[in-house]
Amino acid sequence: MREKNPMICPVCGVAMNHHADKIDYNVEAHDAAAVDPDLGGVVEEAHTCPECGQTFVRAERVEA
Ligand SMILES: [Zn+2]
Numbered sequence: 001m002r003e004k005n006p007m008i009c010p011v012c013g014v015a016m017n018h019h020a021d022k023i024d025y026n027v028e029a030h031d032a033a034a035v036d037p038d039l040g041g042v043v044e045e046a047h048t049c050p051e052c053g054q055t056f057v058r059a060e061r062v063e064a
Helices: none
Strands: 017-024 040-050 055-059
Touching: none
Parallel strands: none
Antiparallel strands: 017 040, 040 055
């Protein structure tokens, strides 16, 4: 299954695998627009690179 908007590994430049979501309640660390008001936190996507194996996390984009 391919993602519409895969995260690209900043090291290798390949599409990464989205393998988990987590909620970060430390909302002050994020752009207020990324905070999900229903959850009271920011949904973060964890992505792992198939090439180098590193994991990176990004805030899920909230569609207005
Ligand atoms: Zn990589």
